[in-house]
Amino acid sequence: MKKVGIMSMQRIANYGSFLQAYGLKSLIEELGCAVEFVDYHVGSPLIDSDVKNQNPFTRKIGKGLETFKYKAPLKHKFEFIKYKQQYAKKYMPLLGISENMNYNPKLDCLVIGSDEVFNCIQKNTNVGYSLELFGKDNKANTLISYAASFGNTTVQKIEKYHKTEELGNLLNQFDAISVRDNNSGSIVSTISSKTPVYHLDPVLTYDYMHKCKDIPEMDIKEKYLILYAYSGRITEQEADWIQAYAKKKKLKVYAIGGIQKCADRFIDCSPFEVLAYFKNAQEIITDTFHGSIFSIINHKPFTTIIRKSVGDSYGNEEKLSDLLKRLNLADRMTTDIETVQTINSKMPDYSNTDSIIASYRKQAKEYLTTNIVGDVNE
Structure with a gap:
């Protein structure tokens, strides 16, 4: 049985992040693989922000206080804080994720994606500029991405921060690159020698409404x-x-x-x-x-x-x-x-x-099977 790792935004307290991670895990498990989530070390953001140099505890307190700045019913504000505080404990185990970080495991294949895993020029202190999200120092026999996105990072922003060569060299180490949008595909084609393929986000690719019990x-x-x-x-x-x-x-x-x-x-x-x-x-x-x-x-x-x-x-x-x-x-x-x-x-x-989605689902299954299992007919 192939041992496959997924490096994504799986620890972000966000419904979309959870469901895309769960969907991709399910798609790979359907191929008969053992799947685990892989963590990355958070880097320092390239774009300065007011919270860039704050310690995690101070940031957490700041986030809580920020909630009270929004115009919303007071009851909802307390409910929202409770939701955020309990999110990881309640839902991370559903992905098979514990509090222990899983850095650089030995794998048959590492899949980076989906979500904005390549969005490297931004202020988010939960992600920052982390080259592990581009495959650096991985211990997998095969390295691929699936429906990865640069978000609102652009070629111009990459050039502005002088990261073109560094990111291009890392992308060239991938065995296959899959993106989910034209901006991401254009960046890959511009800064590397790779030809990306396009796939839908796993929440669309995995048939949630018919398969998820x-x-x-x-x-x-x-x-x-x-x-x-x-x-x-x-x-x-x-x-x-x-x-x-x-x-x-x-x-x-x-x-x-x-x-x-x-x-x-x-x-x-x-x-x-x-x-x-x-x-x-x-x-x-x-x-x-x-x-x-x-x-x-x-x-x-x-x-x-x-x-x-x-x-x-x-x-x-x-x-x-x-x-x-x-x-x-x-x-x-x-x-x-x-x-x-x-x-x-x-x-x-x-x-x-639905017809468009069905076609993309077929393409995604072929891509994942070919690059993970190695035989498109399996």
Whole structure:
């Protein structure tokens, strides 16, 4: 039995990070492999931030205090802090992850991905600039990536911080490179000699809604709209509009993943329960990559809010635009909250989207089988 490691964002307290990790693990286990998660040493971020040099305890306290700065019901703020504090203890064991770090194990194959594992030019102190995410010092016989993303790191940012040669040399050591978006593919092609292939995120590639037995059935009496966004990213104007819109449609607003000013409830639940909540929702508003995917696999009317990158600030347009265009769902995107009413009034053509996803699933299975097992017919 092949011993395969996955190096991803599996320890990040985030539903999307969990479900993509679980999905990729499941896909590889279907090939008859033993799978374990591999950790990387967090590096110092290349972009300075106010918390860059703080110790972990100080950062944790700061995060807790930051929650109280957001405009949201006080009850939701306490619920959110509790959710964050308990997340790792409750959900990491479901991935087979313990508190003990698993650095540089000997493996038949190391798979780096999915998620923004290549997003190296950013402020996130939970990741920083870690070359282990590019395969440095690994002890695997084979090194590949799967649906890896550079996020909003661009060629221009890599050049600005003089990392082109270093990253290019590491990418050249991969046996195969799979990315999930055009920006990432363009970077790989530009700074290395590798030709990347494109695959969908594991939450789309693994057939959660038909294969995963951990998604519960829910009997929720009231009708609701899910607002899936991180705390602080929905503007006051957007929140006020969403609140009025939901009231007009007689829907409660369920905030998942973050606290929101306009929410009737903050939902603290397991990653698998998130998919159940999406399944029962009337509609969804999100500005996240995985919020869009959760909507798609549950065949729901949804709108994705696109955020533009400005300087070193957060932006989601690279990954979200690519995803929705790839699935022929570009009409679900907007930069104007008031267009949600028009967008969500129309159901996407999911028969077409499902056909596209089915084709990508076949390609992903062939890629993983060929590069991990070694025989595409197995």
